[in-house]
Amino acid sequence: xxxxxxxxxxxxxxxxxxxxxxxxxxxxxxxxxxxxxxxxxxxxxxxxxxxxxxxxxxxxxxxxxxxxxxxxxxxxxxxxxxxxxxxxxxxxxxxxxxxxxxxxxxxxxxxxxxxxxxxxxxxxxxxxxxxxxxxxxxxxxxxxxxxxxxxxxxxxxxxxxxxxxxxxxxxxxxxxxxxxxxxxxxxxxxxxxxxxxxxxxxxxxxxxxxxxxxxxxxxxxxxxxxxxxxxxxxxxxxxxxxxxxxxxxxx
Amino acid sequence: xxxxxxxxxxxxxxxxxxxxxxxxxxxxxxxxxxxxxxxxxxxxxxxxxxxxxxxxxxxxxxxxxxxxxxxxxxxxxxxxxxxxxxxxxxxxxxxxxxxxxxxxxxxxxxxxxxxxxxxxxxxxxxxxxxxxxxxxxxxxxxxxxxxxxxxxxxxxxxxxxxxxxxxxxxxxxxxxxxxxxxxxxxxxxxxxxxxxxxxxxxxxxxxxxxxxxxxxxxxxxxxxxxxxxxxxxxxxxxxxxxxxxxxxxxxxxxxxxxxxxxxxxxxxxxxxxxxxxxxxxxxxxxxxxxxxxxxxxxxxxxxxxxxxxxxxx
Numbered sequence: 428x429x430x431x432x433x434x435x436x437x438x439x440x441x442x443x444x445x446x447x448x449x450x451x452x453x454x455x456x457x458x459x460x461x462x463x464x465x466x467x468x469x470x471x472x473x474x475x476x477x478x479x480x481x482x483x484x485x486x487x488x489x490x491x492x493x494x495x496x497x498x499x500x501x502x503x504x505x506x507x508x509x510x511x512x513x514x515x516x517x518x519x520x521x522x523x524x525x526x527x528x529x530x531x532x533x534x535x536x537x538x539x540x541x542x543x544x545x546x547x548x549x550x551x552x553x554x555x556x557x558x559x560x561x562x563x564x565x566x567x568x569x570x571x572x573x574x575x576x577x578x579x580x581x582x583x584x585x586x587x588x589x590x591x592x593x594x595x596x597x598x599x600x601x602x603x604x605x606x607x608x609x610x611x612x613x614x615x616x617x618x619x620x621x622x623x624x625x626x627x628x629x630x631x632x633x634x635x636x637x638x639x640x641x642x643x644x645x646x647x648x649x650x651x652x653x654x655x656x657x658x659x660x661x662x663x664x665x666x667x668x669x670x671x672x673x674x675x676x677x678x
Numbered sequence: 679x680x681x682x683x684x685x686x687x688x689x690x691x692x693x694x695x696x697x698x699x700x701x702x703x704x705x706x707x708x709x710x711x712x713x714x715x716x717x718x719x720x721x722x723x724x725x726x727x728x729x730x731x732x733x734x735x736x737x738x739x740x741x742x743x744x745x746x747x748x749x750x751x752x753x754x755x756x757x758x759x760x761x762x763x764x765x766x767x768x769x770x771x772x773x774x775x776x777x778x779x780x781x782x783x784x785x786x787x788x789x790x791x792x793x794x795x796x797x798x799x800x801x802x803x804x805x806x807x808x809x810x811x812x813x814x815x816x817x818x819x820x821x822x823x824x825x826x827x828x829x830x831x832x833x834x835x836x837x838x839x840x841x842x843x844x845x846x847x848x849x850x851x852x853x854x855x856x857x858x859x860x861x862x863x864x865x866x867x868x869x870x871x872x873x874x875x876x877x878x879x880x881x882x883x884x885x886x887x888x889x890x891x892x893x894x895x896x897x898x899x900x901x902x903x904x905x906x907x908x909x910x911x912x913x914x915x916x917x918x919x920x921x922x923x924x925x926x927x928x929x930x931x932x933x934x935x936x937x938x939x940x941x942x943x944x945x946x947x948x949x950x951x952x953x954x955x956x957x958x959x960x961x962x963x964x965x966x967x968x969x970x971x972x973x974x975x976x977x978x979x980x981x982x983x984x985x986x987x988x989x990x991x
Contacts, residue, residue: 431788432788434785434786434788434789434790434791435785435786435787435788437785438782438783438785438786439786441782442771442774442778442779442782443771446773446774446778447771447773450773450814451773509769510768510769510770510771511765511766511767511768511769512768512771514730514733514735514763514765514768515762515763515764515765515768515783515830515831516786517733517734517735517758518733518734518735518758518761518762518763518840519758519759519761519762519786519787519834520758520759520787520788521786521787522755529786676734676735676736676737676754677730677735677736677737678737
């Protein structure tokens with residue numbers, strides 16, 4: 428990667444990640460609210476049952492990474508429609524890929540404190556399998572690509588930042604609340620239709636991998652490979668859709 | 679002189695369910711290297727659409743546009759490396775300081791950190807923004823924020839700058855400081871396409887003028903060329919309802935508010951002045967300004983919206 432591209436990515440990560448976090452720590456709390464709300468709810472409802480809390484910690488990791496996509500979507504729309512920064516970026520040597528990579532990494536910076544807390548909690552409560560840490564890391568990277576591509580694609584079609592406020596909760600519900608992210612997939616056995624529908628959410632597979640890596644659910648080699656393939660395919664598909672359909676310049 | 683921008687039959691139509699709008703129609707325009715081109719027009723004339731197509735942010739729906747010899751539709755990347763734009767109504771990130779905004783913008787464009795910071799400080803000084811260089815943008819006034827935006831593109835190494843209404847909302851002193859920066863950029867042999875509502879600004883800065891109305895290019899050339907092309911070199915302003923019966927035959931008449939403007943030649947202007955003096959009525963006259971040229975060419979004042987438009991002879 429040329430130096431100039433790395434500089435551009437680092438500039439975007441600094442101006443959209445580190446500096447706003449440093450100057451407005453409230454942003455930090457905002458990124459923590461959703462994942463920890465679910466964790467708190469499950470902790471209280473389950474009476475502190477360690478099994479459920481461990482599932483909630485795994486779900487928290489998935490939701491934290493997925494939030495990168497929804498935050499990216501909001502930021503990209505804001506920068507395009509309100510600040511017109513997108514136009515300034517288009518009329519410069521920076522490429523669409525570099526711009527999105529920089530902003531997606533800056534959103535990752537936002538999610539880091541939450542991730543660190545969840546990783547620490549998982550180390551306290553979970554019993555990682557062999558190479559479990561690597562599996563979690565790889566899963567979250569694939570999910571980050573999926574979420575960022577989704578955010579970029581949606582942002583190019585939204586006319587106002589207010590529309591992102593409507594879309595983001597829908598994404599969160601469709602990909603983290605309804606699918607078995609915070610709870611075991613077995614809990615859906617009474618509703619086979621819902622269980623089948625959950626297979627379409629890449630977050631279900633991501634959660635399966637994370638839960639398996641944390642020793643919360645059995646993870647055979649076959650089911651692990653199946654989950655990785657589906658997650659990889661989802662991330663690749665969304666990335667290609669973003670590449671082909673997202674509009675760097677307006678048609 | 680080499681033409682840096684060449685548009686041929688350029689068109690842009692916005693379509694939506696149940697309607698459409700032709701924002702640009704058959705625009706043929708050439709911008710030579712090193713000039714400041716003032717692109718003038720009323721609201722909705724197509725200025726911003728032209729800037730957005732030229733700066734590769736928007737696709738045209740007809741015609742072609744080349745910048746530095748590259749087609750902006752088929753080959754935009756070599757263009758993007760050499761241009762910078764201040765979009766209309768753009769705003770800076772509020773959590774950064776002016777120094778950070780300028781230097782990060784430069785780093786985003788590929789500059790090394792030390793060089794970017796040095797250039798940022800120098801540019802802020804040139805735009806008289808040094809006093810606020812480390813103040814977070816949300817504590818700055820709207821005018822200062824706009825100047826910071828100007829500093830961002832002025833600090834870049836772009837050879838062609840697109841400034842879409844860069845001084846809107848600035849007080850007269852702040853406008854002068856932006857003017858100085860634009861003049862300096864022009865002296866550095868950079869080409870500037872400036873859209874503005876302020877005709878005094880266009881007059882003060884532009885080597886060439888282009889006038890757009892309803893998406894069509896009505897005039898293009900140096901201010902002197904445009905002045906020479908208009909039929910009537912004199913402007914007469916009649917007040918208090920004074921209007922001789924043969925006024926419409928004396929030249930081009932435009933009514934704005936309670937004033938009547940007559941564009942005419944010198945003998946007729948003198949004749950009208952004599953009549954007004956005889957009747958003790960108020961009248962003023964003089965050679966046409968850029969504002970008058972605009973009214974003669976477009977038939978409306980630059981600040982007039984369509985619903986306020988009045989007839990032109």
